[in-house]
Amino acid sequence: MTDKTEMLHPAATTLASEVRAGKLSRREFLSRATALGLTAPAAYALLGLEAPAQAQEAKTGGILRVGMEVKAQKDPRTADWPHIANVYRGWLEYLVQYNPDGSFEGRLLESWEANEDATQYTLKVRPGVTWNNGEAFTADDVVRMFTRWTDGSVDGNAMASRFMGLVDEGTKSLRDGAVVKVDDMTVQLVMSVSDVAVIANLADYPAAVLHSSYVDGSDPSANPIGTGPYLPREVAVGQRAILARNADHTWWGGTVPLDEIHYIDFGTDPAAMVALAGSDEIDCNYETNGEFIDVLDGLGWNKLEAVTASTIVMRMNSANGDLYKDKAIRQAIQKAVDPAVVLELGYNGLGTTAENHHACPVHPEYAEIPKQTIDPAGLKPALEAAGMLDTEFELISLDDGWEAASTDAVAAQLRDAGANIKRTVMPGSTFWNDWQKYPFSSTTWNHRPLAVQNMSLAYTSTGSWNETGMANAEFDAAMTQALSLADADARREVMVTLQTILQDEGYIIQPFWRSLYRHARDGVNIDMHPSFEHHHYKWSLA
Amino acid sequence: MLPFLLRRVGVMILTALTLSFVVFCLTNLAPNLEKLARTEGSVRMSDDAVLSWIENNGHGGSMVMRYGQWLGVAPGWVRTDDKGVTRGRCIQGAVTAESAPRFCGILQGDWGTSTVFREPVIKTVSEKLSSTAWLMLWVMLVMVPVSLIIGVLSGMREGSRTDRVLSTFAIATTATPEYVSGVILVVIFASATTGISPILAEWGWISGRTLFLGTATSAIDKITFWNFALPVMTIALYGIGYIARMTRASMTEVMTQQYIRTARLKGVAFHQVILKHALRNALIAPFTVIMLQFPWLLNGVVIVETLFNYKGFGWTLVQAAGNNDIQLLLACSVVAVFVVLVTQLISDVGYVFLNPRIRLS
Numbered sequence: 013m014t015d016k017t018e019m020l021h022p023a024a025t026t027l028a029s030e031v032r033a034g035k036l037s038r039r040e041f042l043s044r045a046t047a048l049g050l051t052a053p054a055a056y057a058l059l060g061l062e063a064p065a066q067a068q069e070a071k072t073g074g075i076l077r078v079g080m081e082v083k084a085q086k087d088p089r090t091a092d093w094p095h096i097a098n099v100y101r102g103w104l105e106y107l108v109q110y111n112p113d114g115s116f117e118g119r120l121l122e123s124w125e126a127n128e129d130a131t132q133y134t135l136k137v138r139p140g141v142t143w144n145n146g147e148a149f150t151a152d153d154v155v156r157m158f159t160r161w162t163d164g165s166v167d168g169n170a171m172a173s174r175f176m177g178l179v180d181e182g183t184k185s186l187r188d189g190a191v192v193k194v195d196d197m198t199v200q201l202v203m204s205v206s207d208v209a210v211i212a213n214l215a216d217y218p219a220a221v222l223h224s225s226y227v228d229g230s231d232p233s234a235n236p237i238g239t240g241p242y243l244p245r246e247v248a249v250g251q252r253a254i255l256a257r258n259a260d261h262t263w264w265g266g267t268v269p270l271d272e273i274h275y276i277d278f279g280t281d282p283a284a285m286v287a288l289a290g291s292d293e294i295d296c297n298y299e300t301n302g303e304f305i306d307v308l309d310g311l312g313w314n315k316l317e318a319v320t321a322s323t324i325v326m327r328m329n330s331a332n333g334d335l336y337k338d339k340a341i342r343q344a345i346q347k348a349v350d351p352a353v354v355l356e357l358g359y360n361g362l363g364t365t366a367e368n369h370h371a372c373p374v375h376p377e378y379a380e381i382p383k384q385t386i387d388p389a390g391l392k393p394a395l396e397a398a399g400m401l402d403t404e405f406e407l408i409s410l411d412d413g414w415e416a417a418s419t420d421a422v423a424a425q426l427r428d429a430g431a432n433i434k435r436t437v438m439p440g441s442t443f444w445n446d447w448q449k450y451p452f453s454s455t456t457w458n459h460r461p462l463a464v465q466n467m468s469l470a471y472t473s474t475g476s477w478n479e480t481g482m483a484n485a486e487f488d489a490a491m492t493q494a495l496s497l498a499d500a501d502a503r504r505e506v507m508v509t510l511q512t513i514l515q516d517e518g519y520i521i522q523p524f525w526r527s528l529y530r531h532a533r534d535g536v537n538i539d540m541h542p543s544f545e546h547h548h549y550k551w552s553l554a
Numbered sequence: 555m556l557p558f559l560l561r562r563v564g565v566m567i568l569t570a571l572t573l574s575f576v577v578f579c580l581t582n583l584a585p586n587l588e589k590l591a592r593t594e595g596s597v598r599m600s601d602d603a604v605l606s607w608i609e610n611n612g613h614g615g616s617m618v619m620r621y622g623q624w625l626g627v628a629p630g631w632v633r634t635d636d637k638g639v640t641r642g643r644c645i646q647g648a649v650t651a652e653s654a655p656r657f658c659g660i661l662q663g664d665w666g667t668s669t670v671f672r673e674p675v676i677k678t679v680s681e682k683l684s685s686t687a688w689l690m691l692w693v694m695l696v697m698v699p700v701s702l703i704i705g706v707l708s709g710m711r712e713g714s715r716t717d718r719v720l721s722t723f724a725i726a727t728t729a730t731p732e733y734v735s736g737v738i739l740v741v742i743f744a745s746a747t748t749g750i751s752p753i754l755a756e757w758g759w760i761s762g763r764t765l766f767l768g769t770a771t772s773a774i775d776k777i778t779f780w781n782f783a784l785p786v787m788t789i790a791l792y793g794i795g796y797i798a799r800m801t802r803a804s805m806t807e808v809m810t811q812q813y814i815r816t817a818r819l820k821g822v823a824f825h826q827v828i829l830k831h832a833l834r835n836a837l838i839a840p841f842t843v844i845m846l847q848f849p850w851l852l853n854g855v856v857i858v859e860t861l862f863n864y865k866g867f868g869w870t871l872v873q874a875a876g877n878n879d880i881q882l883l884l885a886c887s888v889v890a891v892f893v894v895l896v897t898q899l900i901s902d903v904g905y906v907f908l909n910p911r912i913r914l915s
Contacts, residue, residue, distance in 0.1 A: 084672050092597045167603040168596025231672060249671045250873055251774075251865055278769060278863050287768035290746025311746055311763075441876045444597055445589050477598060 043114035043376050043461060046211075055115060070269040070537065070552035078546075079285055080298040082277040084249045085231045088220040089161055090168040094458075094544040095298070097217035099275060100232050101546055102242035102255035103144065104220035107135070107154065108211055110461055112318055112541050114374070116211050120149060120221055120239065130206040130498035131177070135199045143223055144261040145237050151193045157221055158201075162186040166228070173469070173476045174213040177203025206496030208503070212461040217545065241268040241549060252276045255548065269552035282413065289313055289531065295553075296532035299544065302360055302414045305529050313531040320459035320528050320542035321372035321466075324358075324415060326407065326422050326452070326521040331481025333451025335405060342518030344394035345405075347387045348429040349422050354523035358418025363526045369511040370470070372525050375463035376500040379507040384515065392430035404432050408453035411437040419454045422521055448479045455479065459528075459542040463507065464494050471514055480519040487513045559899070566895040570888050577887045578621050581880045587613050590878045594669055609633075612643055624666065624884060626659020660888075666881030670873050675885045678870060683889065685774055686859070686866035689789070690851050692782060697790040697797065698844060704794065705801020705840065710828055712806045721802065728795025732854065736788040736861045744768035744784060770864035785862040789854060797843055804839040808832045838908050845901030849894035 031041045045055040083095050088104065091097050107121045118124065122138040141149035161171035164184030172179070178201065180187035192200040201210065213219065223237035233244040241263035242255040253275040257268060276294060278284050282304045288294045289311055300308055300315075309315055328336035328345070336342055351365040364373075371378050395401045405426070409419035416437050423435045447453065460466050469475045472491050473483035490509045497503040514520070530540045535554040541547070580586070591607040592599055599607065608614060612623075612631035622628030623643055630643030632651070640651040644658035646667060658664040665675040701724075708720040727735070742749035746763040754760045767781040808814065809832060817827050856868035863869070867886070874882040906912055 084670065090596050167607055168599045170596065170598070276771065278771060279860075284769065284863065287740065287744060287746075290751075291744060291764040291767045291769075292762055293767065293769060293772065307747075441589075444592060445585060448598075 043116070046116040071554065072267060072269050072552075073271055074269070074553035075272040075274060076270050076296070076536065076538075076551060076553060077274045077276055077294045078296055078298065079278050079288055079294040080275045081280060082247065082249055082251060082253045082275050085233045085247055087166075087229045088222065088232060089171045089218050090166065090229075091218045092168070092170065094217050097220065098544070098546040099244065099247060099253045099255070100220055100238075101240065102244060102273065102548060103236045103238035103240040103258070104222060104232065105239045106215055106219055107157075107221060108215040109547065110212065110215040110543065110545070112539055114461070116215060116461075120154075121214075124211065126210075126498055128498065129496055130208050130210075131203045131496075133201040133203075133210055134194075135201065137197045137199070138264065139197060141239055141264045142262065143237055143239055144243070144258055145223070147223075149239055150196050151199045152196075153221065153224070154199045155191050155193050156224060157219075158191040159186045160222070160228075161219065170218045171213070174216075175203075175207070175210070177201075177205045177207045177210075205492070206498070208495060208498050209462055209465050212465060215461075217543065239264070241265065242273065245272075250277050265549055268549045270548065273548055273551070280412075286311070289533070292533075295536050296538055297530050300529045300531050302362075302417070305360070305362065305531075308531040313533055314536075316530050316532060316538065316540035318528045318540040318542040319374060320526060321374055321463075322457065322459045322526045322528060322542065323366060323370070323372075323522055323524065324418050324454055324456050324526075325370065326409075326419060326454045326523075327480045328452050328519050329450065329479060329481045330519070332449045335400070335403060336451060336481075336519075338398055339518055340394055341398055341400065343516070344387075344391045344518075345426060345431070346518045346521050347384065348391040348431070349425045349521050349523065350386045350388075351523035353425060354418050354421040354521075357421040357424075359414050359524060359526060362529070363524045366522050366524050367511075367515065368520055368522050369515040370457075370466055370520065370522050371463040371507060371511050374525075375461075377463055377494075377503040377507050379504045379511060381508055381511050381515070388425065388429040391426070395431060401430075402432060404434050405452060406434045406436055408436045408438060408443075408450045410443045410454070411439050415454060415456060418523065422454075422523070458544070464491065464503070464510075467491065467510060467514065468495060471519075482514075482517055482519050484513055484517060487517075562895065562899050566891065569895065570891040573887050573891055574624075574884050575621060577883050578624065578880070579617060581878055581883055582613070582617055582620065586878045590669065590880070593877055610641075622659075624659050624881070626657050626661030626664070628659075629656045630654075630658050665885050668874070668879050668882040670877045670879045670882065675881045678882060679867075679885050679889060682865065682867045682870040685864070686852070686855055686868065688773075688777060689782075689785065689855060689859075689864065689866055690848070692777075692786045693789045693793070693851065694844075694847075696786055697793045697847070700790070701794040701797035702801055702837075702840065704798040706805055706828065706833065706836070708798070709802035709805025709836070710809060710832070712809070717802075720798070724795040724798040724802070726795070727791045728799065730792070732788050732792055732857045733861065735791050736784070736858060739784050739788055740768045768862070770859075770862040774865055785858050785864055788858050788861070789851065792854075793847055793851075797840055797847070800843045801836065801840045805832065805836040808836040811835075834908070838905070841904060841908060842901055845897050845904070848897040849890070852890060852893050 027041050027045055042055050080098065081095050082099065083093055085100060086096055088097065088100060106119050109117045109119045111117055118138065120138055120141055121135050123136045125134045126132070135154060137149065137151050137154060143149060158175070158178065162175050162179050162185055163169060164172040164179065166172070178187060178190040179185065187204065190202055192202065194200050221239065222232065225235065225237060226232065233247045236244050241258060241261070243258040245254040245256045247253045255273040257271050278288055282301055285297050286304060286307050289308055305315065328342055330336045346368055355361055355363055355365055366372065367384060407419060407423045409416050420435065423433045427433045447455070457466060468491050469477045471478060471480065471482050472488050487510060490506050490513070494503050494506040494510060497506065528540060528542060532538055537552045537554065539550065587608050588604055591604045595603065595607050610633055612633070613620070619628050623630050632640060632642035632645070634640045642651070642654060644654040645651050655662065667673065668675050668678050671678050704720050704724060708717040711717060743751065743766045744764050745751060745768065751760070751764040754765055755763055766784050768784070770781050770785045773781045814827060814831060817831050852867065855866060856871055859866050859868035860872055870882070871886050874886060
């Protein structure tokens with residue numbers, strides 16, 4: 013044991029002692045220790061615990077019917093919905109997987125190690141993995157994937173902005189010498205800046221690993237060469253997708269329990285989902301929202317919950333909305349909204365209140381900062397001072413269930429506080445056209461394992477998903493610093509600055525963290541994942 | 555007869571051209587192209603990326619030229635991007651840039667590719683149309699006999715109790731739109747928590763949790779009474795009331811005619827009078843109405859197919875419109891024009907056979 017411990021990342025043992033001292037939750041520990049390169053069982057062992065074994069030997073066989081929208085397949089790096097990935101997950105796998113308990117698990121990578129300041133990562137390829145055409149999976153494939161991911165010239169490449177330390181700014185492609193093949197089973201990442209989110213980024217849904225024969229931009233299901241245990245039998249957009257066990261492929265993970273997985277598209281109406289559950293046309297759904305949680309509970313279905321940092325953000329945009337250029341106005345609007353009320357009215361209280369800074373207590377680097385005081389009475393004087401008492405503020409949202417309800421709750425509180433609010437709801441077909449430019453609207457954010465991931469994407473002046481127009485040099489500098497601190501405790505110090513600035517800028521009303529739910533009938537062994545990932549190999553039927 | 559048919563075909567082609575051009579213009583408005591770019595590329599694309607996407611995917615240039623490409627009278631677009639990959643309207647699947655024809659529009663039999671369903675438009679439309687044809691067939695099989703019987707029964711003795719009861723039913727059903735009757739039917743027959751299903755399940759009369767299925771998705775593969783009854787009833791109910799009212803009006807008018815009175819006075823039995831003398835004359839008006847139901851059904855199914863998630867023509871139209879699928883919408887509008895005008899043609903020709911007094915030309 014002692015020998016092994018010495019090989020561990022120095023921070024891991026310290027973290028373990030913090031757990032024992034009660035300074036760190038077990039969930040946070042798993043998330044951080046595995047990000048530093050520990051395997052999940054090793055991380056559990058450090059705590060003196062047994063890793064939770066896969067539930068008793070799962071029965072092999074059966075077809076599982078999942079109610080989920082079936083969207084058109086895309087080049088994975090440009091995939092913009094988890095739904096798309098959940099289909100190609102059947103035959104494409106990931107280097108690393110983020111598990112619902114907050115840990116990172118090597119899949120096509122056997123292990124990885126980070127150096128002290130997170131500028132170098134050594135990735136070990138899992139031996140014995142083959143593509144379903146018989147070729148072996150090697151370090152070359154890993155290097156090739158990094159080249160694909162870092163290609164900034166591809167319209168909508170979601171991976172491009174995630175490996176800044178590997179990219180050559182000039183050519184917007186992989187920097188020479190950034191990803192080095194050490195031997196057939198080892199790859200070394202040499203980054204120009206430190207980045208703590210590399211492992212987390214490798215686990216995100218656009219990071220599926222493709223075969224060398226894949227044609228850029230094509231439909232991955234057309235020529236489904238992958239390492240995974242299933243094959244797509246049919247992908248009919250808007251109708252269904254069928255994954256069937258690939259009989260001609262020896263999957264490195266053994267035999268997957270389910271014979272087939274049928275994704276059936278019944279549209280987006282949650283009421284339809286209830287009807288389907290009632291008439292036994294599906295075995296489980298993709299997600300259950302709001303009031304329908306009680307309804308499906310009432311039908312006797314099992315509720316599966318994932319605690320997440322998924323959230324809704326009503327953000328003001330100073331780049332497109334003149335109304336929101338004044339920080340005092342933004343702050344007054346932000347402080348006029350009581351998060352608890354929004355959580356109750358908008359999401360039936362199925363979550364926890366947040367603090368308008370987009371860092372969640374489940375994030376390892378979350379820092380506690382003094383609570384904001386909610387001050388509805390302050391809005392009117394602030395508007396008066398700016399001469400905007402009669403100005404109409406338009407608050408836009410999608411016309412979708414809880415998103416609309418939460419935004420309504422915000423609008424109602426602002427109206428009560430004395431602002432002249434116009435509420436606009438738009439159907440998905442028109443909302444998405446210009447959504448990044450709306451002066452004041454709500455956006456949903458999915459869960460990401462680290463707080464700095466969302467924050468750097470959304471609130472730095474160069475962030476690719478910045479839809480607030482926020483450009484704060486101090487924030488940018490602090491973010492650069494935070495992204496170089498592999499140790500979450502060290503990062504937490506910087507997080508105080510980041511969270512405080514973000515909250516103080518007043519751009520966002522971020523009222524609550526959602527818990528996510530889905531339902532399954534009795535006898536279905538599945539789980540709910542905070543990022544809606546479907547890990548098919550874990551599923552089975554009793 | 556022949557000049558009449560030719561004239562009708564001419565009108566049909568002209569209408570299809572006009573309508574498809576209008577649809578083409580609407581789907582090619584700048585904001586619609588932007589939306590297409592964002593759904594096809596990525597929602598998070600920058601504005602520059604959107605513009606380059608539009609240009610690189612053949613949506614640039616003049617609208618008339620692009621419409622010409624769709625028709626097949628203008629050469630299809632070809633572009634070579636900065637990576638040296640040549641793409642174009644006529645280059646797809648196994649066809650390479652070298653072997654691609656210059657023209658590939660509907661005149662050449664190429665209806666293009668659907669951006670939503672990622673398959674040839676002709677395949678999507680024909681598959682969905684056949685699904686909807688099944689739905690229409692069952693609707694017609696239920697609607698026509700039922701409505702004619704109701705109409706004749708209530709029309710043969712105007713003002714009688716049968717007439718009052720049946721007329722009330724007919725007016726009620728035709729006054730209820732599908733999106734109301736559909737929901738009511740689902741609540742009563744296909745919900746595990748409301749209506750009669752929980753009661754029946756408790757009594758052990760049904761093995762599942764609901765009497766009927768609330769969705770018709772499974773009917774695409776196999777039509778059963780359980781998955782098809784509700785959508786068919788929803789559409790049929792509305793039509794039943796309408797056609798029954800028409801039949802009743804026509805029947806009551808016929809029943810006041812001199813020759814009916816003569817037949818009655820001659821001592822012919824009442825049912826003989828109805829079947830032999832009244833019915834044929836009374837069916838002329840309902841026949842037109844029934845033929846008019848076809849175009850109405852084709853568009854009316856939009857609501858029902860969406861409500862019951864039956865993936866037919868109406869549902870496809872919604873998907874195509876919601877995602878600005880240009881090629882698919884164009885094909886749908888051509889199909890719609892075709893169906894409307896052909897059924898009207900049949901209706902006009904059929905009229906001649908039912909009513910010898912009418913000549914086509």
